[in-house]
Every structure is written in structure tokens, then in C-alpha cells.
Amino acid sequence: MTVKQLSIPDLVKGCTDLGVPAVALWREPVAEHGLHTAARLVREAGLTVTSLCRGGFFTAADPAERARALDDNRAAIDEAATLGTDTLVLVSGGLPPGSRDLFAARERIADALAELWPYAAQRGVRLAIEPLHPMYAADRCVVSTLAQALDLAERFPSEWVGVVVDTYHLWWDDTIETHITRAGAGGRIHSFQLADWTTPLPAGVLTGRGQLGDGVVDFRWFRDRVEATGFTGPIEIEIFNDDMWSRDGQEMLAQTVARFREHAL
Amino acid sequence: MTVKQLSIPDLVKGCTDLGVPAVALWREPVAEHGLHTAARLVREAGLTVTSLCRGGFFTAADPAERARALDDNRAAIDEAATLGTDTLVLVSGGLPPGSRDLFAARERIADALAELWPYAAQRGVRLAIEPLHPMYAADRCVVSTLAQALDLAERFPSEWVGVVVDTYHLWWDDTIETHITRAGAGGRIHSFQLADWTTPLPAGVLTGRGQLGDGVVDFRWFRDRVEATGFTGPIEIEIFNDDMWSRDGQEMLAQTVARFREHAL
Numbered sequence: 001m002t003v004k005q006l007s008i009p010d011l012v013k014g015c016t017d018l019g020v021p022a023v024a025l026w027r028e029p030v031a032e033h034g035l036h037t038a039a040r041l042v043r044e045a046g047l048t049v050t051s052l053c054r055g056g057f058f059t060a061a062d063p064a065e066r067a068r069a070l071d072d073n074r075a076a077i078d079e080a081a082t083l084g085t086d087t088l089v090l091v092s093g094g095l096p097p098g099s100r101d102l103f104a105a106r107e108r109i110a111d112a113l114a115e116l117w118p119y120a121a122q123r124g125v126r127l128a129i130e131p132l133h134p135m136y137a138a139d140r141c142v143v144s145t146l147a148q149a150l151d152l153a154e155r156f157p158s159e160w161v162g163v164v165v166d167t168y169h170l171w172w173d174d175t176i177e178t179h180i181t182r183a184g185a186g187g188r189i190h191s192f193q194l195a196d197w198t199t200p201l202p203a204g205v206l207t208g209r210g211q212l213g214d215g216v217v218d219f220r221w222f223r224d225r226v227e228a229t230g231f232t233g234p235i236e237i238e239i240f241n242d243d244m245w246s247r248d249g250q251e252m253l254a255q256t257v258a259r260f261r262e263h264a265l
Numbered sequence: 266m267t268v269k270q271l272s273i274p275d276l277v278k279g280c281t282d283l284g285v286p287a288v289a290l291w292r293e294p295v296a297e298h299g300l301h302t303a304a305r306l307v308r309e310a311g312l313t314v315t316s317l318c319r320g321g322f323f324t325a326a327d328p329a330e331r332a333r334a335l336d337d338n339r340a341a342i343d344e345a346a347t348l349g350t351d352t353l354v355l356v357s358g359g360l361p362p363g364s365r366d367l368f369a370a371r372e373r374i375a376d377a378l379a380e381l382w383p384y385a386a387q388r389g390v391r392l393a394i395e396p397l398h399p400m401y402a403a404d405r406c407v408v409s410t411l412a413q414a415l416d417l418a419e420r421f422p423s424e425w426v427g428v429v430v431d432t433y434h435l436w437w438d439d440t441i442e443t444h445i446t447r448a449g450a451g452g453r454i455h456s457f458q459l460a461d462w463t464t465p466l467p468a469g470v471l472t473g474r475g476q477l478g479d480g481v482v483d484f485r486w487f488r489d490r491v492e493a494t495g496f497t498g499p500i501e502i503e504i505f506n507d508d509m510w511s512r513d514g515q516e517m518l519a520q521t522v523a524r525f526r527e528h529a530l
Contacts, residue, residue: 171367
């Protein structure tokens with residue numbers, strides 16, 4: 001998604017040229033290219049698919065909408081398995097229209113996880129709950145902190161339900177070190193993602209994530225804490241940035257690799 | 266600030282006409298009208314000044330800038346005393362330019378509070394630390410949760426250093442009930458403020474607070490929790506909203522009173 005202007009073949013070529021060994025994919029561009037074609041392309045290039053983004057949106061109260069969401073998540077789990085990744089990232093969903101009941105929304109997430117994890121486990125796919133920044137709590141994700149994501153995940157087996165640690169969403173939290181340690185000790189860090197926090201935020205606050213080094217996040221601090229728990233998994237970079245998307249995708253991919261070396265190695 | 270288009274005399278008249286018994290003021294419009302004139306006007310109308318907003322901005326690392334901030338806060342405390350309010354609201358400050366060190370910024374806030382509270386106590390003014398929504402952590406306030414504000418406040422006497430509970434900043438927090446109870450038990454709720462959360466957020470995310478009832482906040486839930494701790498203080502409504510500011514101020518004041526009755530009584 002960091003270089004969403006690139007087609008899947010161009011993304012694969014760019015990663016190969018730059019020595020990037022692994023890539024996280026989103027469902028929509030994969031579907032557009034064709035799931036099986038994309039899977040074969042990535043596999044033949046020797047790239048690991050670190051995760052598929054995204055399942056989730058579990059908070060609907062309406063039974064028909066809820067059933068559709070569960071079906072869609074089963075499809076996402078199947079797609080993850082086809083792509084050969086072991087991790088599906090979950091954005092849990094915001095408040096249903098007209099609702100002010102955060103507690104009920106959060107319980108519906110737990111109910112959905114209870115239904116989905118055995119299906120995912122059968123296919124070798126882990127469900128990774130992503131806490132999103134609290135500014136998205138109303139309309140995208142009522143899970144806003146790592147502590148809260150862990151409270152949910154810990155109701156289920158750690159092999160199959162874990163969390164995403166994404167610096168963009170969590171950098172501000174004064175308790176984050178404690179909960180990174182807790183997540184790592186429980187084997188729950190299923191994905192580790194980097195993006196920087198820059199201001200001012202754009203309208204809608206969706207596409208203002210910063211290139212590494214342009215903002216206030218101390219990536220080495222985060223990486224040290226995550227790796228101190230024994231985490232040896234991949235590090236993903238996921239930046240939504242209108243300016244980066246408007247530029248040459250291969251240049252932006254190269255810039256991202258350079259920034260990772262400068263700020264996070 | 267909810268009706269910042271009104272002059273201080275028009276604000277006083279509007280409150281009197283509507284039977285609003287108390288008002289929170291901001292320093293800039295007070296200074297513009299003249300501190301002593303404003304104080305007399307409000308007093309003679311029989312209005313209570315619930316709080317003065319705002320002191321704070323304690324995070325500068327530069328010694329000269331830090332000294333200026335402390336001087337400015339002493340001036341704000343004096344202004345609060347002149348206006349006859351017992352509460353100065355503090356917005357603690359973001360990261361200094363170029364810094365990524367949240368921990369150091371937070372400790373500088375504690376240092377500033379240690380210097381200021383005896384000065385405030387001598388003048389009968391309480392310092393109320395306002396946790397701001399995490400989307401302001403970089404540029405306005407590194408204190409992002411009620412728990413964190415309490416961790417700071419509890420280093421000092423509860424009569425003189427407390428917190429602000431503002432629904433706009435705190436509504437998303439799944440641990441908020443625990444910390445409202447903690448704040449109330451410690452006598453630390455020095456101010457209780459209402460605004461609604463609406464989406465999409467505008468660019469810069471400063472002026473998109475919602476009129477009560479337009480968003481997702483459950484005000485009665487918050488009010489019940491705050492008052493269950495024994496809190497009997499005033500309830501302030503503080504909305505920053507470009508659309509409301511562009512309309513007739515007296516109409517917006519009347520609308521706000523009506524919305525309070527509808528959604529928070």
C-alpha cells in the first residue's frame with residue numbers, strides 16, 4: 001500500500017531489484033490482478049508474503065450484515081492461505097451508524113474472533129488484531145490501544161490470534177513498552193509495522209502517514225522494544241501518503257528502503 | 266470558546282438571558298476586552314467563572330523558552346485569580362521541534378508543575394491538567410489519557426493539581442471508567458467538559474468538535490460516571506467548530522443550552 005501506484009508485477013520487480021525479501025499485500029490489488037496469478041508471481045520471485053491486509057469490520061449489529069462480514073473474513077483467510085502468508089491483519093470496525101455503544105461493538109469483535117479463529121487455524125492463518133489510532137475509533141476501529149487488542153486476543157490461542165504493533169497508531173501511548181513486552185511474552189506479536197507521524201493531519205486523517213524520518217516516531221526505540229521480546233519476524237512499512245502516491249512508485253520504493261536503513265536499522 | 270464570535274459583553278448578556286449561571290473563559294478574548302473590565306462585567310452579572318483556559322506549554326527544552334513559559338503561566342494564574350475562578354486549565358505542550366523524546370517532554374511537564382503549584386495555591390487557583398486526544402500528541406499535548414494526567418497530578422496535592430475530564434478527548438478510551446473513578450476518589454476532577462466527536466475530521470483536526478448530539482459520545486454515560494464519584498462541580502461545554510462559529514452567536518448559545526438539556530441532563 002506504501003507504493004499502491006505500482007502494479008503487482010512492478011512491485012515484485014521493484015522488491016527483487018532492491019533486495020527486499022518480503023512484501024505485505026492488500027486484498028483489493030491482489031483481486032484486481034487475480035489471486036492465483038499474484039500468488040504465483042510473488043512465489044516465483046522468491047518473495048515471502050508477510051501478511052494480507054485486511055479482514056475485520058466485525059461491529060455491525062444487523063444479523064445479515066454480520067453474516068456477510070464473517071463470510072468476507074472467511075474469504076480473506078482463504079486468500080491469505082493461497083498467497084502463502086501466515087497472517088491476516090484485522091481492522092475491527094467502528095461504531096455502527098447511529099450507535100454510541102462502544103462496549104457492545106467491542107463484544108461483537110470478540111464474538112467474531114471466536115467464530116473465525118478455528119477456520120483460520122485449519123488453514124494455517126493467524127488473525128492479527130490491529131489497534132488503530134484513537135482518531136479512527138468512531139468510523140474504522142473501536143480497538144484503539146495495544147492493551148485493548150491484547151485483552152481481546154488473549155481470550156484465544158496465541159498461535160492463532162495476535163496483534164499488530166504499528167508505530168503510526170501506537171507511538172503516543174505512555175504505556176506502550178509494558179504492552180509490547182506483554183505481547184511478546186505471550187507470542188502475540190503477529191505483525192510489526194512502521195510509519196511516521198507527521199502534522200498537520202489532512203482532512204479525513206487517512207492519507208497523512210509520514211515517510212520514515214519525516215515525523216516524530218523513534219523507530220529504533222520501538223524496534224529495540226519489539227525485538228527485546230524475542231520477536232524475529234519481518235518488519236513491514238505501511239505508509240498512506242497522498243504525496244508519495246503521486247510520485248514514481250519505484251523511486252518511492254527505493255526511498256522507503258533508504259529511509260528504513262537510515263532510521264530503523 | 267464555543268461561541269467565540271460573541272464579545273464578552275454579548276456573551277454575558279446571552280448567558281444571563283438563557284439562565285446559564287456560569288461560564289468558562291479563555292485568556293485571549295479576556296485580554297482583548299481588558300482583564301479588569303471583563304472580571305467586573307462577569308461578576309456584576311452574577312456569573313461564576315468556572316475556569317480560565319489556558320496555561321501550559323511546558324515542554325520546551327531551551328532554558329530561555331522554558332523561563333518564558335513559566336512566567337506566562339504565573340501571569341495566567343494571576344488572571345484566573347482576578348477573574349475569580351478557582352481553576353486554570355493546562356494544555357501541557359507537544360514535542361519541541363526536532364525532538365522525538367516523549368519521555369523527556371513529559372518529565373519537563375512534571376518539573377513545571379512542581380514550580381508552579383505553590384504559586385497557584387497562594388492565589389487560590391487549582392491547576393487542571395487536560396489530557397488531549399492522542400491526535401494532538403506531537404504538536405499540542407504529550408499528555409494523552411486520563412491515566413497519564415493522573416500519574417502527573419498525583420505527584421502533587423490534590424487541592425491544587427488535578428485533571429480535566431473532556432469527553433472529546435477521552436470518549437474512545439476503554440479504561441476511562443476506572444480512571445474517572447480514580448480521579449474522583451482522589452478529588453482530582455477539577456473540570457468536566459463536553460463536546461461531541463464527529464467525522465470526518467477537518468484538515469488540522471482542531472476545529473471539528475461536534476455540537477452535543479451530532480456525534481458518537483454518550484454524554485449521560487460520562488456524566489453518570491463523573492457524578493458517581495461525588496463530583497458536584499460545573500459542567501462546561503467547549504466546542505471548536507468552524508460551522509458554529511460562522512453562525513449567529515446568540516443562536517448557537519441557545520442551541521447549545523438546548524442540546525445540553527436534550528443529551529446530558
